[in-house]
Amino acid sequence: MSVTYRDVKADILAKITQGELPPGSAMPNEVDLAVDYGCARATVNRAMRELADDGIIERRRKAGTRVRMAPVRQARFGIPLVRQEIETLGATYRYALVARAALAAPDWLRARLALEPKARALHLTCMHYADGMPYQHEDRWINLAVNPDAEYNDFAETGPNEWLVAAVPFSNAEISFQAVTADAALAEYLGCGTGEALFQVERMTWWEGRAVTFVRLTHRRGHRMTTQY
Amino acid sequence: MSVTYRDVKADILAKITQGELPPGSAMPNEVDLAVDYGCARATVNRAMRELADDGIIERRRKAGTRVRMAPVRQARFGIPLVRQEIETLGATYRYALVARAALAAPDWLRARLALEPKARALHLTCMHYADGMPYQHEDRWINLAVNPDAEYNDFAETGPNEWLVAAVPFSNAEISFQAVTADAALAEYLGCGTGEALFQVERMTWWEGRAVTFVRLTHRRGHRMTTQY
DNA sequence: CAGTGGTCTAGACCACCAT
C-alpha cells in the first residue's frame, strides 16, 4: 500500500499536536517532505492544502509553510430545515401558517435588502411545533419581484422555507445569531413568559445579486446551537 | 492558457444556479466532462470534489454525481480571540481579572468534562472591555491536571484564552450558542438591566482526549454573530 | 460484474514574492 495523503496529513497533524512542530515553526518544503514520506509531491501537496484549509498551517509561495501561531479557529454549522431538525430529535413535526399578506415592502426591509422603491413583498408568519410544543417562530419576507410565484402559493400546508429551497436553485446568504427578549406576541406563540431570553437567527438570502428573502427565526426558550470543530 | 479547475467549477456552478442543471439531476461522469472541457480528468475531479465539499452536489461511486435536492446549507464561523474581535472594531481593548481561585472541581464540572474524582481546577472570572465599555464576561475553568502551569500564572495582565492558545498547541472543541437572561451579577458586569437577553457562547476544549478548559462567554447586550455563506 | 469516483505518480510549467 502506498502512502496516502491522509497518512501524511495525520502524521503532520500529530507532530503539531504533540508539540514536535510548535506554533510559528517552519516546515520543510513539499519536495523534501515527499522524499521523507516516500510519496509523490502531489500527495504531500494535498495533505498540506487541507491543513491550510483547516486553518492549521499557513502557506506562502517562496516563504514556505509554517504552523500558525494561533490556529484559525473556525467551526462549521449545519443550517437544517426545521422539519429535519425536529424529526432528528425524534419528535413529530407540525407546521402552521399564522398570517399571510402581500403588501408594499416596509422601509426598513427595502433598506435592508436593497429593494427598489415600491417593491412588493409577501409577509408570512408561521409556527413550527415539535410533538405539539412550540419549537420555532418564523417571520418571513419574500421579495415578489424575484419570486412572483410565491404570491400564488397559500403556504397553508408547506412552510415557505421548503418551498424556497425547491424554487431557488442556489443562493448566497448572510446569517446572524443574537439573543432577544420575548415580547408579548412571541411569548404567546412560544409558550414562555414575556421578557424571556430567546435565541434568534436572522437570514438574508440572495440569488444572482438580488434579494430573495429575509427571515427571522426565533427558537423556543432554552434552545442551543451546538457544533464540534 | 489551459482550463483550470476554477474554470470548471465556476462553469458548473453557473449551470446549476441558472437552472440548466436542476436539483436532483444527474451529471456526466468525470471522463466525459474532461473531454467536454478539454482538460485532464484530475482537473474535473478537483472541481467536482470542491463542489461536493461545499454541499452543492452529491457524489457516489458507480451511482455517479447529482445536483443536491436541497443544498446542504452550512456556514463557517470564525472564532476570534476577544482582543482581535474588539480591535477589528477599531476600539481599544482592555482586560481585567475579576477573580481567580484554584479549587476542587465542582461536581457539575467534573461531570461535564469527564474529570477524575478529586480533580482540581482553576476558576477564573474576567472582563473584556471595548473603549472602556463592557464587552464580554468570561467565566472559565481550567483543568489543572492537564495544565499544571496555569496555577503559577496570575492572569493579571493577559487573559487565559491567549495563554491557552499559546500553551496548548492544538485541540478539539465543542461550541454552543444560546440566549440567557442576565442575573444580577452579569447585569452589573455588563452594564445592563437584570433580566436582559444576552448572547452566550460555551466552549469545551480537549487535547488528546483530555479536557483542557471550559468557558462561558457572555456578550454585552445586543451582540450579534454574523457570517456569510 | 462493470461503471464511477478516489487517489497516487512522475513530470512539467508557472505565479508569486522574499531576499
Place this chain on the structure above:
DNA sequence: TGGTGGTCTAGACCACTGC
C-alpha cells in the same frame, strides 16, 4: 532572481456499490 507552492497532465490502479 531563485525557491516555493499552485496547478495541469496523462496514465494507472483500486474501492465501492448499483445493477
